[in-house]
Amino acid sequence: MTPILVTDTVRVPAAALALRTSRAGGPGGQRVNKVATRVELTVDLDAIEGLPDAARARLAALARHRITNALFVPAMLQFLTQVPGAAEGDYGALRAIVYGASPITNEVLVRSLKTFRCPFVQVYGLTETTGAITQLAAEDHATEGPRARLLRSAGKPFPWVEFRIVEPGTERECAPGDVGELLTRSVQNFRGYWGRPEETARTLSADGWLRTGDAGYLDAEGYLFLTDRVKDMIITGGENVYPAEVENALSDHPAVADVAVIGVPDDRWGETVKAIVVPRAGAAPRPEELIAFARARLAHFKCPTSVDFADTLPRNPSGKLLKRELREPYWRGRERRIN
Structure with missing residues (x-):
């Protein structure tokens, strides 16, 4: 890494000190200090x-x-x-x-x-x-x-944190409730990447707005809902699919221990949705069973069109799925069209 x-x-x-002394939400309004x-x-x-x-x-x-x-x-x-x-x-x-x-x-x-x-x-x-x-x-x-x-x-932003939701790659504000890229501004934001001014300029605006690379929306109460990383979004037949939503649905299946969803090449739709599933011990779910399970819970264009099985899924030390490693075998030798 x-x-x-x-x-x-x-x-x-x-700001970190303010966070550490803020209410942690425990019984009786306990404070963590x-x-x-x-x-x-x-x-x-x-x-x-x-x-x-x-x-x-x-x-x-x-x-x-x-x-x-x-x-x-x-x-x-x-x-x-x-x-x-x-x-x-x-x-x-x-x-x-x-x-x-x-x-x-x-x-x-x-x-x-x-x-x-x-x-x-x-x-x-x-x-x-x-x-x-x-x-x-x-x-x-x-x-x-x-x-x-x-x-x-x-959750909700801390009092010193501002949010904007914009169309990915633009500065156009999204309508309330619409999914877009999260931008944030606060005293916590970094000043830049050490020795990488071009990347800093792409990530941090002159007036302090940071592009997080995360897609999501704010509800009417101000709660932030994150749908996925912008780069992991799947575009299939012109429709946007956020893998985390599909992973959340499939994880409810009793035979699924772990799951990752990626976009793979498709000659008709550009990309199509694939699930990679780690079955629970002793379970042997069938691909068609898992696809039907997803179809009962999601719009059909969001559902996997294929399912592969694995013993484990690659993760980094903090537990994040390594989607690039999962996509690599399916996209090898092709011109990439991963968002």
Whole structure:
């Protein structure tokens, strides 16, 4: 993995301090203060090397060491909650679990809430924002009723963060509720890529707006919903398909342990939707079964036209799917048309 070197200002630590002392959404409006004299036992459990073999040991560590606060990437939550008997563990010391860094499916999030039985808080940010810029608070994690829709949200921006949604590659504002590229401006934004002025100019405008490369929309209440990376969007027959939506639908199938959706070449439609599925242990789903499952939940143009199976899916250390590696065998030798 190539490191990203960015520059920032003294305003960034101040914003980070404000974030660390902001409400975490726990019971009674508890506040998380990382500079207090009182020491809380917090562990960062987001490294995914050795998964799923390490999952059982990490569950045991949560109970044995009476961990009060934990940070997870979704891939870790996925593997932890798939351990047999995970929901019977003693996690009574947990005050909060913070998660982020990559998309999480409804199925994994609901299963995690039921397993650990503590407040959950989601954060979203980028290297270029030098930290989190949104938070989905604990009270926004209802699993039933009309507020359950917020489980698909990345939350609301912090007070010092501004958002715009624009048509990808342009400055044209999208209508409310329409999907576009997220632009953000705040004191947290980086000043540029070290030694790469051209890339800085493409990413950061003169008036401070940062192109995140993430596609999404804002609802009427100001919640941010991210649909996918702009570059991962599939254009099939002129229709835009965001893989994360398809992955979320397929992950609800009881035989699916993990899933990635990519665009592959198609002579008629330009690209078509392919799902790559890791079956659960002992399961043997058929491609037509999974396609029918998706068709019952999504518009037909969004559904996979083919399904491949794999033992594992490639991810980086923070749990993000490596879509480029997945696409490579299907696009090798062709002129690329990946967005």
